[in-house]
Amino acid sequence: MSFTESRLELIRAMLRQKQRVHVKDLVDQLKVSHESIRRDLRELETQGFARRVYGGAVLESQESDQPFAERLRVGGREKMRIGEAAGALVKDGMKIFVDEGTTALACLKYIETRKDLTIVTNSLAVASHFFYQGSANVRVLGGRLQPVYQATFGPEAVAAIKEHFFDLAIIAISAVHAQRGFMDYGEDEAIMRRAARAQAKRSVIVADSSKFGRLGSIHTFGLGDLDAVITAAPLAAEFADQFRQLKVDVIYA
Structure with missing residues (x-):
């Protein structure tokens, strides 16, 4: 096995374990140049094993939704930074x-x-x-429970959300594609998110960097359909330019 193939196999093993790798970390661990690592990641993308994202790559098998508990463990620090930035938009007296x-x-x-x-x-x-923090008035929408999401969906949930109007909707997304927009893997998710956006004065997408460049199976929104995008890493030019032209605010956490 050549040195390059050995390195590729090591990167494959890291991706299987962590679902994501960073160029900087690979350079430090494998003691090769940034350009060598970028070539490796391009090769893994060509093979269909990984998808390159800003600063590294994610396992291609992530291109489907995973159980809620597993998704909670992925990218925790980045999600907390995004959560803090989203929280800063929420003011006293709001309905969200x-x-x-x-x-x-x-x-x-x-x-x-x-x-x-x-x-x-x-x-x-x-x-x-x-449950143990009673300052907020919390309303849970009824509907069909999907345990994999720990959430309710379906016609009942959509009908219930249409009874409400929001100052702000905080909406997650499964994938962001430069040509196909904001995407999901499940139709129920997409329908609920569209309904939430329609009922809100302002709607924001929260998305960690692994979501950009991915391709979902259902188109949920166009890139210009939301008021703002909150993410934690600088966007690639193809996304940053489009959001600027579409007058969508990009908030970096």
């Missing part, structure tokens, strides 16, 4: 929607001290956060 995505969930610890706050959600995890 928070969806079931794990990145949206990260905002909760930063809003729990807001006064006279009403939170509407289809997420059991969002609701359970406030």
Whole structure:
């Protein structure tokens, strides 16, 4: 086995274990140049094993939704930074929607001290956060429970959300593609997110860097359909340029 193939196999093993690798970390661990690592990641993408994202690569098998508990463990630090930035948009007296995505969930610890706050959600995890913290008025939308998401979906949930109007909707997303927009893997998710956006004065997408460049299976929004995007790493030019042209605010956490 050549040195390059040995290095590729090591990177494959890291991706299987962590689902994501960073160029800087690979340079430090494998003692090769940045350009060598970038070539390796391009090769793994060509093979269909990985997808390159800003600063590194993610395992291609992530291109499908994973159980809620598994998604909670991925990119925790980045999600908390995004959650803090999203929480800063929430003011006393607001009525907000928070969806079931794990990145949206990260905002909760930063809003729990807001006064006279009403939170509407289809997420059991969002609701359970406030079991022992009673300052917020929490409304859980009824509907069909999907255990993999720990959330409710379906016609009942959509009908219920249409009874509410929000100052702000905090919406997670499964994938962001430069040509196909904001995408999801499940139709129920996409429908709920569209309904939440329609009921909100302002809607923001929260997305960690691994979501950019991925391709979902369902188109949820166009890139210009939301008011703002909150993420933690500088966007690639193809995304940054489009958001600027579409007048979508990009907030870096």
